[in-house]
Structure formats: structure tokens, C-alpha cells
Amino acid sequence: MRNFHQHGIDTRGRTSGKIKTICPQCNATRGHKGNKSLSIDLEKGVCYCHHCGYKLYVPDDAEERERQLRKEQYNRANKLPSHFRRPVFDPTRTNLSEKLERYWTQERCLAQHLLADLHITEERVKLPESNEEENCLCFNYFERGILINTKYRSARKHFMMVKGAELIPYNIDAILDSPECIITEGEFDAAAFMTAGRKDVISVPAGAQNNLNWMDRFVETHFEPKKLIYIAVDEDNAGQSLSQELVRRLGADRCRLVHFGPECKDANEHLVKYGVESLLITLAQAEEIPLEGVFTAEDRQDTLRTLFENGLQKGAETGWKNLDENCTFETGRLLVTTGRPGEGKSEFIDELVLRLCLRHEWKISFFSPENMPMDYHLAKLSEKLTGHAFRPGPGMTDALYNRVVSWLTANVTHILPDAGSYTVDCILEKARQLVRRRGVRILVIDPLNRIDQQLEAGQTELQYITSLLNKLSRFALQHKCLVILVAHPRKVNRNPLNGELRRVEMNDINGSANFGNMADFCITVDRNDAKEIVTVYIDKVRFKHLGSANTCAKFVYNRINGRYWPCEEGIVHRSDGDRLGPTNTVHDNENWLKNIAEEGCLFD
Numbered sequence: 162m163r164n165f166h167q168h169g170i171d172t173r174g175r176t177s178g179k180i181k182t183i184c185p186q187c188n189a190t191r192g193h194k195g196n197k198s199l200s201i202d203l204e205k206g207v208c209y210c211h212h213c214g215y216k217l218y219v220p221d222d223a224e225e226r227e228r229q230l231r232k233e234q235y236n237r238a239n240k241l242p243s244h245f246r247r248p249v250f251d252p253t254r255t256n257l258s259e260k261l262e263r264y265w266t267q268e269r270c271l272a273q274h275l276l277a278d279l280h281i282t283e284e285r286v287k288l289p290e291s292n293e294e295e296n297c298l299c300f301n302y303f304e305r306g307i308l309i310n311t312k313y314r315s316a317r318k319h320f321m322m323v324k325g326a327e328l329i330p331y332n333i334d335a336i337l338d339s340p341e342c343i344i345t346e347g348e349f350d351a352a353a354f355m356t357a358g359r360k361d362v363i364s365v366p367a368g369a370q371n372n373l374n375w376m377d378r379f380v381e382t383h384f385e386p387k388k389l390i391y392i393a394v395d396e397d398n399a400g401q402s403l404s405q406e407l408v409r410r411l412g413a414d415r416c417r418l419v420h421f422g423p424e425c426k427d428a429n430e431h432l433v434k435y436g437v438e439s440l441l442i443t444l445a446q447a448e449e450i451p452l453e454g455v456f457t458a459e460d461r462q463d464t465l466r467t468l469f470e471n472g473l474q475k476g477a478e479t480g481w482k483n484l485d486e487n488c489t490f491e492t493g494r495l496l497v498t499t500g501r502p503g504e505g506k507s508e509f510i511d512e513l514v515l516r517l518c519l520r521h522e523w524k525i526s527f528f529s530p531e532n533m534p535m536d537y538h539l540a541k542l543s544e545k546l547t548g549h550a551f552r553p554g555p556g557m558t559d560a561l562y563n564r565v566v567s568w569l570t571a572n573v574t575h576i577l578p579d580a581g582s583y584t585v586d587c588i589l590e591k592a593r594q595l596v597r598r599r600g601v602r603i604l605v606i607d608p609l610n611r612i613d614q615q616l617e618a619g620q621t622e623l624q625y626i627t628s629l630l631n632k633l634s635r636f637a638l639q640h641k642c643l644v645i646l647v648a649h650p651r652k653v654n655r656n657p658l659n660g661e662l663r664r665v666e667m668n669d670i671n672g673s674a675n676f677g678n679m680a681d682f683c684i685t686v687d688r689n690d691a692k693e694i695v696t697v698y699i700d701k702v703r704f705k706h707l708g709s710a711n712t713c714a715k716f717v718y719n720r721i722n723g724r725y726w727p728c729e730e731g732i733v734h735r736s737d738g739d740r741l742g743p744t745n746t747v748h749d750n751e752n753w754l755k756n757i758a759e760e761g762c763l764f765d
């Protein structure tokens with residue numbers, strides 16, 4: 162059942178079919194009262210007024226209960242993070258100068274009442290860009306009525322946000338309970354849609370950035386329940402890459418892309434040039450994301466032209482020069498790695514993904530039962546990040562410990578499904594949620610044999626593995642992630658003549674030659690304790706712009722912090738004689754976090 166009456170709509174006892182009735186929004190102001198301009202689909206709960214354009218979605222009982230529950234949970238459990246600085250709202254600053262009001266209403270063509278509704282304030286502050294005091298229009302970022310941050314904007318277009326305050330979406334309270342929402346790239350654009358009558362509008366807090374950490378805390382409560390999300394960001398390049406990341410995080414199926422026409426770069430400009438009706442039409446005409454899996458060259462116009470003009474670009478580098486020469490990485494790909502037990506597959510992959518995350522903000526999620534308990538794994542990651550052993554001591558101060566914990570919290574997750582459900586589908590479902598909620602870009606499955614093997618009736622092991630590899634590749638492509646699978650080889654026998662163990666290859670992986678065939682990257686870790694060298698063989702790189710196969714990179718493993726130091730292999734002179742070993746080793750015990758800014762502060 163849907164409670165239409167709660168919204169002032171009389172359905173005349175009907176509960177199914179489509180009806181027309183009086184619109185509660187505009188009836189009072191109509192000359193012809195009682196006109197049945199509101200169309201309702203009673204089963205779907207969708208209402209639309211053909212006279213005033215009023216749109217409403219009325220949820221059914223189950224949805225209503227779920228909404229209520231979500232709201233209560235959010236209010237009860239979701240404490241506001243306490244480690245951020247919180248500005249204090251000063252209501253006296255809502256007395257605005259005539260000049261500012263004129264700017265808002267006449268230049269920006271925004272509704273006057275929004276100045277009060279949005280608690281716009283005015284203040285003179287010193288801005289870092291000019292190093293001078295300037296008069297600012299202040300956008301106040303509230304959550305549940307509490308001021309979380311303020312963005313100061315001067316007439317000279319200088320900006321500042323409160324140092325140390327949390328970045329959250331602008332006007333976030335407006336979309337807690339709405340079935341749809343509009344996301345804009347600036348507060349003026351959000352106000353433009355509000356001027357046109359929409360309430361469910363937010364703005365990203367820091368313009369077109371690829372890092373969407375500011376949305377993480379709101380995914381479950383504010384974004385997950387949305388049926389339709391309008392992405393109404395700027396039409397320039399930065400806006401388009403923001404749009405792509407928003408679509409990736411929110412799911413293409415419910416997103417629509419809003420376009421403002423050839424002469425307009427954003428919503429406010431459209432409002433100024435063409436007015437509110439026209440702005441609402443941009444929503445009605447918002448473009449669906451093209452059908453997945455069906456493309457024409459036209460759909461690929463932008464990327465194709467970039468490719469045409471710039472050629473294929475190298476992928477993401479790790480900072481290990483010897484590896485980067487022959488292997489760079491892209492999301493949307495599957496990497497399979499192997500090596501004998503205990504030779505350092507996990508250690509090497511851990512460092513590889515930390516390096517990608519530090520350099521490219523590719524957040525990591527591990528399904529890594531091999532590395533349990535999780536604290537041990539986090540301690541290992543911390544050693545790699547800081548360059549220090551994980552215990553109090555010189556260099557590893559309490560402050561650094563806190564720093565590393567907050568970095569790990571922001572960038573690394575562990576998937577640990579309930580015991581008994583280590584199936585690939587269950588792991589990928591959790592990973593999908595993490596892509597949406599946290600923007601994860603790397604999924605590590607370490608190792609393959611800890612996934613529950615679920616053979617369907619009549620399915621051979623080979624078919625099972627092929628289907629699993631397919632699922633991983635598809636996941637990588639669909640969610641633009643780098644998926645890394647660690648797989649054990651079958652036993653490799655010693656050469657009966659010289660007793661030597663040959664190195665492991667992709668074809669040695671238990672179960673199928675398809676590991677090598679279906680992966681985009683194949684990497685083998687080979688540890689030689691006599692030489693004290695770890696050789697990382699790059700056995701396959703599917704695309705030549707990303708690197709070249711049948712190459713290798715050599716490393717010294719540092720047992721104290723678990724880091725791999727690039728080296729070459731050569732003659733090493735020792736007191737007990739010359740032998741092969743590492744030369745030209747690139748030592749690195751630096752704290753990698755030292756140059757990374759803390760989250761939560763955009764401008765001074």
C-alpha cells in the first residue's frame with residue numbers, strides 16, 4: 162500500500178491502475194479549481210502534474226519502513242566524525258549587504274529566498290590566493306543542521322574552506338530522503354536548480370576532483386537508495402572526468418547526464434541565459450548512460466579522438482624504475498601472479514598495490530585469507546609504508562603510527578565474508594559495494610585456492626576455472642578495477658641431472674593453461690636465497706603500450722620493512738670469494754607518507 166493521502170492526494174479509494182486527480186501543489190492557485198491535472202500510476206507510486214510539473218514518488222509500506230529505519234539508524238549510529246575541526250555558525254552574518262543580494266538575484270538570477278534557506282552568510286576574511294582581506298559570500302555546509310564546513314568566495318573568485326574541517330557535499334540534508342537527486346559541480350549551480358523548484362540538489366564540495374572521498378560516509382544512507390541520479394556537472398574536461406567517476410561510483414543504470422547546451426558550461430549559466438523552464442528541460446532531456454555492451458564509434462568519440470591525437474599512453478607506474486620500464490598498469494585488467502610457496506608473492510603484490518595507491522590514489526581491497534589475522538597484514542603494510550619495523554622505536558613514533566592507521570583506514574579494506582561464503586560471487590559482490598562506497602580501484606584475491614570451489618553439476622575443473630577467470634575479467638572491466646589474482650603452481654620437479662629447480666611459469670598454475678591465456682598481465686615471483694635476489698618475471702603484458710613481456714626486474718628483499726629494493730645481478734666480492742648477487746641496489750627506507758597531505762582540508 163502507498164499512502165497518497167499523506168501527500169494530500171485523493172485517490173478516491175482506488176489502489177490499482179492509472180488515475181487523474183487534483184494536484185495538491187497547484188490547485189489552490191488555479192483559476193479552474195478542481196481540474197484533474199495530476200496523473201498517478203497507483204502501482205508504481207509515480208505522480209506527475211501536467212499543469213505545474215509537480216513530480217512525486219510515493220513509496221509503498223515496505224519502502225517507507227525501510228526509509229524510516231535508515232533514517233533512524235543514520236540519526237542514531239552515524240555519529241559525526243569528531244577529529245575534524247568544526248566552524249561555528251554565526252547567525253548575525255546572515256544580514257547581507259545590498260551588493261551581495263543584488264549579485265545573487267540579478268547577476269546570478271537565483272531566488273532571493275534561497276539566501277535564507279541555505280543560510281548564506283557574508284564575511285571579510287583573508288584569502289590565501291591574494292593574501293588580502295576580501296569580502297566573501299559564504300556557503301555554509303550543514304549536516305543535520307550542524308555546520309561542518311564553510312566555503313568563502315570573494316568577488317575576485319578567490320576561494321577558501323575551513324582548514325581541518327571535513328569535506329562533505331553541499332546541502333546534503335536535502336537528499337536524505339528523496340527518491341532522486343541532482344549533483345552539481347558548484348554551489349551556484351545547485352542554487353540554480355533550487356531556483357527552478359528542485360529541492361533534492363547537492364553540490365560536490367571541491368569542484369572537479371577525481372578523489373570522491375567526501376561521498377564515502379553518505380553512500381549507504383544518502384546515495385544507495387536513490388532511483389535516479391542526475392549528474393549535472395560542468396561540460397569541460399575536468400567536469401567530464403568528475404562525471405565519469407561519479408557514474409562509476411553510483412552505478413550507470415540509475416545515472417543521467419545533464420547537458421546545458423553548446424553555449425553554456427553549467428547550470429547557473431543556463432539559468433541566466435534561458436531561465437528556469439529551460440533548466441528543468443535539461444533534466445527532462447538528460448542523457449541515459451549508453452546501453453552496456455553496445456557501442457558505436459560515435460559513443461567513443463571523445464576517447465577515440467584523445468587516442469588519435471595523443472596515441473596510446475603508458476599505464477600507471479609503480480616507482481620501481483626497473484619494473485616500470487617493462488610493465489605499467491591500467492584499471493579494467495586482470496593480473497595473475499604465481500611463484501613457489503613462500504617465495505614472496507603476497508609480499509610483492511602488497512608492495513605493488515601500495516605503490517599504485519600512493520601514486521595514483523587507487524584504493525585497495527584485499528580478499529586475503531592467507532594474510533589473516535588482519536592485524537598482522539595491516540602491520541606488514543605499515544612497515545612497507547613507513548620503512549620502519551612495526552613497533553615503538555626510533556622513527557616509528559606514536560604520531561607516525563596514528564598517521565599510518567589513518568592512511569590505511571582511508572585507502573585499504575579487507576573483505577572477510579562470513580565463514581562458509583568464500584565464493585567468488587560473494588567476494589565480487591562485496592567488492593562491487595566497495596567500488597560504490599569507497600571508490601576502490603584494486604581488488605587483490607590472495608590466493609585463488611582459498612575461494613570456495615563451487616562446481617556446477619557436470620562442470621569440469623577446467624570449465625570452472627575458465628568461468629571464474631571470466632568473472633574476474635568482467636568485474637575488472639565493468640568496475641574499472643585492476644583485479645589481481647594470486648595462484649599457486651603445481652609441484653615443479655627438480656632437474657634430475659643437476660638437481661636445480663627451474664623457475665615457475667604461468668603454465669605451471671594448477672588447473673588450467675587459461676590463467677596465462679585470459680590474464681592481461683602475468684607476473685612470476687622467484688626468490689633465490691643463495692644470490693639474495695628476488696626476480697620478478699613479467700611473463701605477459703597483453704597490450705604493448707603498457708609494457709613488454711618476457712622481461713624481468715630484480716630486487717633485494719629488506720626483511721626489516723618488507724620492501725623490495727631494485728637491484729642488478731652481478732659479481733659480488735665477499736671475504737669467502739666472489740659470487741653472483743645484488744649490485745647497484747637502490748636503498749629506500751624513507752617514510753612514504755611524509756609528503757602526503759592529510760585528508761579533509763582543501764584550502765587553508
Ligand SMILES: Nc1ncnc2c1ncn2[C@@H]1O[C@H](COP(=O)(O)OP(=O)(O)OP(=O)(O)O)[C@@H](O)[C@H]1O
Nearest residue numbers: 500501502503504505506507508509531688695718
Ligand atoms: N626474498 C625473501 N627473503 C626472505 N624472506 C622472504 C622473502 N620473500 C618473502 N619472505 C618472507 O616469507 C614469508 C612468505 O612470504 P609470502 O607470504 O609473501 O609468500 P607467498 O609466495 O605468498 O606464500 P604462499 O605461497 O604460501 O602464499 C613471509 O614471512 C615473508 O616476509
